[in-house]
Amino acid sequence: MKTLTIFLLTLIYAIHSQGQTVLKGTVKSILGETIPGVNVYLKGTYDGTTTDVKGNFIFTTGVKGDHILVIQGMGFKTQEKFIDMEALQSEYIFTLKEAFNELMAVTISAGAMEASDEKKAVVLRPIDIVTTPSAMGDIIAAFQTLPGTSTVGNDGRLFVRGGDASETAIFIDGMKVGNAFGTTANNVPTRTRFSPNLFKGSFFSTGGYSAEYGQALSSALALNTLDNPIRNQGDISLLSIGMGYTQTLVGDKNSLTASVNYFDLAPYQSLINQHFNWERSPYGWDAEVSARQKWGKNGMVKAYVHSEAGGMQLWQPLPGKEGPGQLIKVNNQYTFAQTSFKQTGQKEWIYYGGLSYSDNDDRIVMETLHVNQKSRLTHGKLAGVKSFSDRVSLKTGAETYIHYYNETVLEDGLQRNYLDQQYNLFSELDYYISHKLVFRGGLRSGYSTLADEYWLDPRISLAYKFDNEGQISVAAGQFSQLPLEQQRVINPELQNTKADHLILNYFISKEGRTLRAEAFYKGYDHLVTFEGIPRSPTNIQQEGEGYAQGFDLFYRDQKTLTNTDFWITYSLIESRRKFAQFQTAVQPGFAPRHNGSIVVKHFITALKSQLGSSLTINDGYTYTDPNTPGEMNSKTKSFQNLSISWSYLPKPNLIIHLACSNVLGRDNVFGHQFSTAPNDSGRFESLPIRQGAPRFIFLGIFLTLSKDKTANQLNNL
The missing domain is CATH 2.60.40.1120 (Carboxypeptidase-like, regulatory domain)
Structure with a gap:
């Protein structure tokens, strides 16, 4: 059968x-x-x-x-x-042939940390920046919890991998920002001028960054502003140090956001003890307008204007002298304006670019010395990206910088200034050898009219993706940066300082967990050296050199503990450089060897609250004690800062945020200031450079007014 x-x-x-x-x-x-x-x-x-x-x-x-x-x-x-x-x-x-898309293909991760919801591998989102306890709403303070950075509490700017803060360039929508930090007095920490609510994401590079960016030896921080908001709304901010209001209007293809803010630390500092002896506590106002217009089917044009003014007056004690010390007065006026666009053209080209203008005016009084410093930066860029196939894409562009700087000593009528125009071309090719292997090669050229110098910076990266979704990347390149404007105005013939980067990176982000490990080496050449003190240098040369090397570890976990998000960072930075007034290669005071941070956020649904804490620690700062032989021969005790925060939503449109830094009241010291001459016993007397406030308490009440009663300021982050 x-x-x-x-x-x-x-x-x-x-x-x-x-x-x-x-x-x-x-x-x-x-x-x-x-x-x-x-x-x-x-x-x-x-x-x-x-x-x-x-x-x-x-x-x-x-x-x-x-x-x-x-x-x-x-x-x-x-x-x-x-x-x-x-x-x-x-x-x-x-x-x-293999097909490539953003979700499947390997990406370059060496030196790069994305912070945008549009990216698969998110490290920090904009909302993370706002709610990091130690940040107090400051963008840069939040980035100081990321690997490769060092906390320098008496400065407040961004120090990356043994580099000075001036070695980090900041861009908004691809356009360079001049004087991105508020003007302050010596040893009084500053903040960025821009609100984190303005941005939808960011790209923070700890080195080896794209050929699109230049004039930065250590790092590039690219901030991207919001596209069209989702609704009409008004936002009221009542803070322990001031107040503000923001109005947003949204149309079908356009939107407009305008805000005004005022702050004055006088009431706050009359209640809470400070180490500063204020004659007039810091105060100021700012106003900004941001407009967006859709262009064609998928294009966008943005315009943004930010203007602010403020000042402070304080007595700074002098070592070995009685009395309150020296009276310092600082007044600042600042304007930043830019327009940017992005548009898809013919033959699958994508074009983008823009124009930005930064204008900073400082008036500084130190006893009988009255100095006026003006800095103006204009930046224009035009670039295009084209994918010739699913394997090959090219980014190329041109840009120019016009930089004017002026110093005037008002009593004597003395004045010095310079005008420099830079021309840059950049090109970068991505070639996907396979799903698992990608190569990137870039070249950036430049010319400075003032220095009469041409330069060419090659950069390459290679990344390989493993079957477990982890990937390994290597990046190398050369980076150039012209010296500080205060030095170029004295010696206009100064040319570029140089840095060579070599980076090895492993990165994996899977199921709510992210691990990033990176080793690096950075070699410096043509660093600026001088005699005297930084405020009035003489005999400025470019005979300095040095290096920074080490590794970073970053782990973030949003999965293991219910309703809990935490990340842990550790950086080892070994840096030696001959620069500034130093005659030998020293460990810079802004580059602690060991740096770590822990940030934890836990949401309690029943209480409608998020509790947060962050611990930042390093092994101390080097400084020179003239009472003993050598340079950078002493070191402070370790820096420790434990901060906590509480965010409470009693109503969907009402947020109450309370944060406190250095809750344990640790007496953090960043160095010592010594007298210029020895006393009768032959010793140089000193005063510690302390943290300005034993602890800082921030209280903010944020109320959103709109037809949608569930809307609040977090909706756009």
Whole structure:
């Protein structure tokens, strides 16, 4: 009976196959490897099959004439071939190329940390920046909890991998920001001028960054402003140090946001003890307008203007002298304006660029010395990106900088200034060798009219992705930066300082957990050296050199503990450089060797609250004690700062945020200031440079007014 059944089935198949055609073949990759599981079928029919474990396929069809054979495999580009059913080949061999997309392909991660919800591998989102306890709403303070950074509490700017704060360049929508930090007195920490609510994301590089960015030896921080907000709303901010109001208007293709803020630390500092002896506590106002307009089907034009003014007056004690010390007065006026665009053009080109203008005016009084410093920076850029295939894309562009700087000593009528124009070209090629391997090569050229110098900076990166979704990257390149404006105005012939970067990175982000480990080496050359003190240098040369090397670790976990998000950072930075007034290679005071941070945030649903804490620690700061031989021969005790925060949402449109820094009241010291001459016993007297406030308490009440009663200021982050 079984034999009869087999015979009948064979007979039926033979009868059915009469007049039908057999298609067979093999599917391979471009490397010659056979590919199993590939769908092979005739378009518009149900005839087809999938390749077996050896990449072979075979099926029959009864269709006649010309048809399209489709070869489709996951992770590969679909291939279509016209088939003449009357003139079939005995066997077909198809070669599939890998298909690339943002979710599957490897990306360059060496030196790069994305902070945007649009990216797969998010390290810090904008909302993380706002709610980091130690940040107190300051963008830079939040980035100081990331690997590669050092906390320098008496400065407040961003120090990256043994580099001075001036070695980090800040961009908004791709345009350079001049004087991005507020003007302050010596040893009084500053903040960025811009609110984190303005931005939708950021790209923070600890080195090896794109050829698109230049004039930064250590790091590039690129901030991207919000696109069109989601609704009309008004936001009221009542703070322990001031108040503000923001109004947002949204149309179908455009939007407008305007805000005004005022702060005055006098009431706060009359209640809480400070180490500063204020004659007039810091105060100021700022106003900004941001407009956005959709352009065509997928283009966008943005315009942004920020203006502010403020000042302070304080007595700074002098070592070895009685009395309150020296009276310092600082007044500042600042304006930043820019317009930027992004548009898809013909032949799949994407164009972007813009124009920015920064204008900073400082008036500083130190006893009888009255100094006026003006700095103006204009930046124009035009760039384009084109994907020539799914493997190759090119970014290329041109930009120019016009930098004017002026110093005036008002009593004496003395004045010095300079005007410099820079021209830059950059080009960068991404080539996906496979899904797992990508190469990036970049070249940046420049010319300075003042220095009369041409330069060329090559940069390369290579990344490989493992099967577990982790990836390893290596990056190398050269970076150039012209010296500080206060030095160039004295010696206009100063040329670029140089840094060579070499970075090895491992990165994996999976199921709510992120691990990033990176080793680096940075070599410096042509650093500026001088005699005297930084405020009035003489004999300015470029005879300095040095290096910074070490490694970073970053781990973030949003999965293990319910309703809890935490990250841990550790950086080892070994830095030695001969620079500034130093005659030998020293460990800079702004580059502690060991740096670490822990940030924890826990949301309690029943209380509608998020509790946060952050601990920042390093092993202390080097300084020179003239009472003992050598340079940078002493070191402070370790810096420790434990901060806590509480965010409470009693109503959806009402947020109450309370934060306190240095809750344990640790007496952090950043160095010592010594007298210029020894006392009668032959010793140089000193005063510690302390943290300005034993602890800082911030209270903010944020109320949103809109038709949607559930809207609040977090909706746009």
